[in-house]
Amino acid sequence: MNIPLVDLYAQYLSIRHDIDSAIERVITRSTFIGGEDVRNFEIEFAQYCRQREHTSGAAANLYCASCGNGTDALCLALQALGIGIGDEVITTAHTFIATAEAISSTGAKPVFLDIEEDTFVIDPKQIETAITPNTRAIIPVHLYGQACDMDAILEIARRHDLKVIEDAAQAHGATWRGKRVGSFGHAACFSFYPGKNLGAYGDAGAVVSQDEDLIRRIRMRANHGRLDKYVHEIEGVSSRLDGLNAAVLRVKLRHLDAWNAARQQHAARYMAVLRGSGVVLPAVRLGAEPVWHLFVIKVRDRDRVRVKLQQQGVSTGVHYPLPLHRQPAYKHLAIPDGALPVTNRVATEILSLPMYPELSADQIDAIGKVVSEALEP
Numbered sequence: 001m002n003i004p005l006v007d008l009y010a011q012y013l014s015i016r017h018d019i020d021s022a023i024e025r026v027i028t029r030s031t032f033i034g035g036e037d038v039r040n041f042e043i044e045f046a047q048y049c050r051q052r053e054h055t056s057g058a059a060a061n062l063y064c065a066s067c068g069n070g071t072d073a074l075c076l077a078l079q080a081l082g083i084g085i086g087d088e089v090i091t092t093a094h095t096f097i098a099t100a101e102a103i104s105s106t107g108a109k110p111v112f113l114d115i116e117e118d119t120f121v122i123d124p125k126q127i128e129t130a131i132t133p134n135t136r137a138i139i140p141v142h143l144y145g146q147a148c149d150m151d152a153i154l155e156i157a158r159r160h161d162l163k164v165i166e167d168a169a170q171a172h173g174a175t176w177r178g179k180r181v182g183s184f185g186h187a188a189c190f191s192f193y194p195g196k197n198l199g200a201y202g203d204a205g206a207v208v209s210q211d212e213d214l215i216r217r218i219r220m221r222a223n224h225g226r227l228d229k230y231v232h233e234i235e236g237v238s239s240r241l242d243g244l245n246a247a248v249l250r251v252k253l254r255h256l257d258a259w260n261a262a263r264q265q266h267a268a269r270y271m272a273v274l275r276g277s278g279v280v281l282p283a284v285r286l287g288a289e290p291v292w293h294l295f296v297i298k299v300r301d302r303d304r305v306r307v308k309l310q311q312q313g314v315s316t317g318v319h320y321p322l323p324l325h326r327q328p329a330y331k332h333l334a335i336p337d338g339a340l341p342v343t344n345r346v347a348t349e350i351l352s353l354p355m356y357p358e359l360s361a362d363q364i365d366a367i368g369k370v371v372s373e374a375l376e377p
């Protein structure tokens with residue numbers, strides 16, 4: 001048996017013809033930076049985030065500015081929302097470092113909250129305890145593909161006049177009460193890193209917002225502060241989606257719902273196969289419909305189980321083994337190791353099992369068997 005954590009080549013094979021002709025089209029036109037595919041992808045992705053499931057009624061218009069990667073998307077959004085030196089931004093330590101790096105890059109300070117034990121995302125009940133006169137924003141991270149409790153978060157943000165920036169890098173298409181992530185906050189940031197649910201063939205990212213002017217300013221800043229070729233309104237940065245990746249993303253966006261549905265089926269099968277095996281299965285919050293970027297179980301003696309799985313040919317991951325407040329990079333924040341007990345405990349128990357649309361039912365059954373065997377004393 002040899003089952004990887006993700007298999008991007010299998011996905012390519014399933015859409016090879018469309019991808020190859022999209023790439024050829026870009027090369028023939030030589031629109032390598034900017035151009036029609038970039039513009040159209042922005043329109044199509046904004047439209048995608050706006051679609052509702054299980055609910056009717058008109059959703060607010062959304063706008064999209066693409067950029068070089070998900071980290072830049074967060075930096076650009078925070079900056080455009082006026083976050084800077086002296087400000088504090090609340091998020092979690094149980095996330096990829098990019099969330100915190102983006103906060104620091106503006107000159108603001110990341111404030112790490114503990115997570116909910118069962119869903120792995122920010123605990124809304126703790127947010128108000130962390131608000132100070134310097135707090136300007138909250139970054140809820142829709143981790144592993146599951147939306148945070150956006151009702152609770154938006155309500156607290158309204159009451160304290162805080163900005164909400166969704167880190168949706170792992171949650172393309174995930175919904176909260178029938179609305180897709182990206183449509184809740186003042187801005188939402190997506191990564192199209194190859195392994196994400198919607199992944200480019202290289203680095204790529206985007207910001208989505210209901211605020212058209214905010215998106216205009218982000219687009220300007222991401223492209224040297226210009227909207228016109230030779231007029232620079234401000235000093236910006238160079239963080240652009242390239243034409244080849246825009247064309248790849250446009251092809252893949254058409255399959256995203258089917259791929260997410262396959263992930264949902266795989267998650268349901270994992271749940272059925274692993275029930276009663278002694279592992280703690282991932283919890284789904286009532287109102288959330290996850291897109292299972294990762295399928296993360298909790299297991300005692302995780303590192304031993306992990307080795308056993310690898311010996312049987314099942315690759316796994318740990319997202320993430322060392323919480324941000326204990327990373328060398330954040331030593332200067334002087335947060336005591338024990339400050340975030342749930343985050344710390346979870347970091348020793350979590351195990352990401354293989355999860356990608358092309359996984360087969362037989363493979364999931366086989367993985368389930370190997371996990372159960374690994375847990376036998």
Ligand SMILES: *Cc1c(COP(=O)(O)O)cnc(C)c1O
Pocket residue numbers: 069070071072095096098099141167169170190191192193203204205
């Ligand atoms: C991947 C990721 C990012 C950053 O995206 P890049 O495109 O790699 O810069 C940010 N936040 C989270 C939670 C992520 O998983």
